[in-house]
Amino acid sequence: MIKVLIADDHTMFVDGIESILKLEEGVNVVGRCYDGASVLTFVQKQPTDIVLLDVNLPDMSGIEVCKQLAATKPSVKVLAISMYNEESYVSEILNHGARGYILKNTGREELLKAIKTVQGGATYFSKDVTETIMKGLMNRRKSSSKTSADIPKISRREKEVLKLIAEEFTTQEIADKLFISLKTVESHRANLLAKLNARNSAGLVRISLENNLLS
Template sequence: MLQIAIADDHAMFVDGIESILRNENTIQVVARCFDGNSVFEMLRKYPVDVLLLDINLPDLSGIEVSKRIHEDFPDVKVIALSMYNEESIVSEMLKNGARGYILKNTGHHELIQAIQAVAAGHTYFSKDVTETIMGSLAKKPGTKKSFVLVPKLSNREKQILALIVKEYTTPEIAERLFISLKTVETHRSNLISKLNVRNTAGLVRAAIELQLIDKSVID
């Protein structure tokens, strides 16, 4: 059973999430807190698989909390909760260890899907957030930072990276591009090596920050 904790300073919102998750046989809410500093005490006390983290806590930002969790509790996977659908905030959360980003108007089924996906080692973004990310990737190449050495990607690598950002699974990528699962995994490993990241969340962050995908590839 997945052990879930919630950090949000709005008690009614937390009550609502708990009510939703209470009916799930594979998910258990083990703890809740209402400010950033309490998160670390909570994680020391309870075994937690996934933390639902508000990015606007009263004492510490969700970005700072996520960074410290990533450093001190690396086994805890963070899903950011926010009312803000802004690429810069999404990118900062990913940079600081978050594995998912969902909006607070997310429905019941998407919340469950996000928890299950992140617990399984994948990333997850609300549909609107995914659209924001893809819109950011479609910006002109000139928006790249000139001092960043951008690795050269093949067209196939760009295709696979775009599908990863769109949250396609390995089998779905293989089917869409008419290639084997092993080939997809090889390209994924090469991308992780080229972009000097550790996981899928790192690939998404790099795609955003370095503007690695052309609009023609996204479409």
């Protein structure tokens, strides 16, 4: 059972999300919060797998909430949800530990897919958000003076794992596809995090795209 906390300051929006999730077998809405402080308090007291987190909350930004969750409750995964699709919002919250970013016009099926994907250990972005990330990375690549010598070298197997992470496969699915154990996948992932100086899967995807490591 995936335990989801909904964090948004718009009651009607929270009602709508909760009504969708209540109909889904295997997903349990464990609570709702309307400000960042409540989120930080809730996850310390109640078992929570995923926080469906609005980027803008009345007392603090979703980015700050995400940052504090990463520091105090790293086991809780953050799936950001917002009406904003600006690259600055997306990159900032991903840099602070969010596992995915979807837009508020997301449909029921995509919402459920995003939650299950993130819970499975992969990252998830709405199509429009992916395009925004790519545009931002391309613009930075054009203005970067980074040489090939600066790009970390990864093994063939690490590259295979990295590609599957970028394609939103879970750890179990990666193990099945490559005919290796879960422990081996986690070992490759740990090596990639260290080599690319990333904090999570979202960071791996961002850095690999920025350095053209998936081609």
